Amino acid sequence: MDTANIPQSDGALDRRMVATDLWPRRLLERREGDTVVLPAKVFWPRHIEDVQRVIQAARAHGWPVVPYGAGSGVCAGVSPTDRAVVLDVKRLDELRIDPLRRECWAGAGLMGERLERQLNARGFTLGHFPSSIYCSTVGGWVAARSAGQLSSRYGKIEDLLLGVRGVNGRGDIIEAHLDDDRTGPAALRFLVGSEGALCVFTAARFRIHPVAEARWMRGFRFDVFEDGVRALRTVLQRGHAPSVLRLYDPLDTLVAGGLAAADDAPDVIEDGPISAAGLERSGKEGDDELSVTDRIAEHLDRLALFDKPRATRRIVGGFMGRPLIANTLIDRVLGHAKLIVGIEGARDDLEVRADKLKAALIAAGGQDAGPAPGAKWLLHRHRVSYKMARAFAAGGWVDTMEVATSHDGVVPLYRAVREALRDVAMVMCHFSHAYVDGCSLYFTFAGGGHAGNGPRSAKARYDAAWRRALLTVKAHGATVSHHHGVGRSKRNALEHAPGARAVLDALKRAHDPDGILNPGVLGLGTR
């Protein structure tokens, strides 16, 4: 239990660096001067035995233990008390690749971009590209059930996972594997998504894929949004297996820069996989990076609704604090929806596959918008993770909610959430993780409000938006999270039948009988 030789710090700056994740509610609080609670100490374990020793010591002393990867979570999964110790796992960054078996063991602290680059150097890809790839770790992906931009082909992180290794709250080193005869896949399925409440992951075993030879991407315009939703289902159920399949609702289409009229520019089959394209550039700023307000104002300018462009921006900016008016205005001027599709593989196959896919999307009501939308998306696809601070600095707030439901439920849920939030936030949505048997809806809420705690304050509107959104999601039988996790921000929305509750409580007791691991996340151990 001696932790003296493990790298550690009780310095204020070090503790501050691991004290929070990116939960937007906390950003709102900090903007208004609230202080951040700092943990008692931060440890940087170098190997699994270091993790084991810290947890054994924590158990002996009753310290809460909070695992920390890169802090990119948005659900208050990292929220240590002043008695807690934080295990920052970034030094657990070893990577072992087995090219023959096409699998790898990756340390929990390995950052996504570094993992992918090292795999690429050996001719492989993980196929996992969350927009946070520059600022998230393997351990965080597994803990929160991450999904990447190419999930339609490669699946979510749990689909790529073959096994995990970690230390549970008893201080035991544990492993679980998909192909373990003694447990079947159950043990692994119980640990994935446990958000640090059952164990601290130290490494994960993934299947890996050869890097694709070539890629093809194209945009499609749907004048009727519902046709676009149906097209997602058709493409997947007809076995087209795209790597990228993204549909943006009309407002999200507008914010993302709109879509030109039909473009029958010839197909371009480019060398290299979608996964690598744009990785160098897509995190950098560009002069076409406009805010939500700017995009809407630009669109209104094109429609010549107001006389002067600067006036339009002021008007739209003001409407952010008056969401009911803003939403009514937006509904009147919105147009089409954008769909981006991409496939990758052997160059010989791509032309035939592309022709079939294009035909299927046109038959579903899409208009060919050429290769430009795909190219643009590749360039910008990782920027979203860095936009949030700007919205807060401008006096507004923004947050995202990712849920999942059956194909039949997509449009009713989409409409219901927009309606429920009509007077508290502007709501846009895109669909970037679709499957044969359903789809994820990724809502973005943006709003304004006064400082303080009054009924028209930003915090009150933010809380109302989430409360109403989650109630609507539950009423429609959808799940409250698809790939961000639950953390502390959504735990009250979880409802389990008694049997499910008993299984979850039993898991917590089995792995963490003293309740020291990330107390409060997922609502585990709170009864």
Added chain:
Amino acid sequence: MRRLTLDDIALCLRAGESAAVLFDPAQVTVVPGDAPCTTQSADQLLDVDAGLTMAELTETARAAGYRTPLSLLPDGLRVFELGWRFPFVAEALFHSVSAVTCDGEPLHSPRAPRSAVGPDLLGAVLGPHPLAVATRVRLRAMPQSHCQRTTHRGSAAELAARLCGLVHKGAARWALLDEGVLHVVGVGTAQAPALDALRPPPMSGRAVSGSDALALEQAARTGRVLAFPYLGRAGVLRTDPGPAVGLALPAAAAATLVAATAQEGA
């Protein structure tokens, strides 16, 4: 290093219970209700009673216009046993479940794709140490009108490599590698029969990494390899009985279980 076993969890579920009986699948009865199988056509799912046998399910699905690869498994095997004896098949095909835990309490896993929030409750009905008995299951299936089957022949190494490629592409729904023949079922225009039942039927199954051609080749030498390329999953069907199903039920809960499952089925 200590290997994780579900016994730890089962022990906690049983905390405080002094009397326990050994779990015997033959003693569990899930009574099919009035609607043994309904279809969720938009999502290509079948909502089935877990008391159905593989033979009954195959026939019911066929009548509803759907195919599954479950005709490969023993005719008398019931849906609720699938997760215990062929966990990799259940993991791939079970979209969501309603179940009763060994304490006699209801459990429902979320009904959306890739929708587990926190620990995946589907784990409670998977593997040789189940924590619950499924009473109703949503199964992934394929409309018969979409099925197209192709057959390939070659050496074990060639076919394993081809199967590995299918998993990498993620396009086919399921594939069977059996004694030098690879059957692939995917979306197509032709109407074709699903895979026929095998004799002798397999008795157990375990997962294999679908990206590992060596493991697939080795598995093909010891059994038949069944894969679900569009889900990135594969496993081997074996004729040995596999690990014994080992959950111990509290005596009081056993009666509740039968009653609850019968009620749920009705």
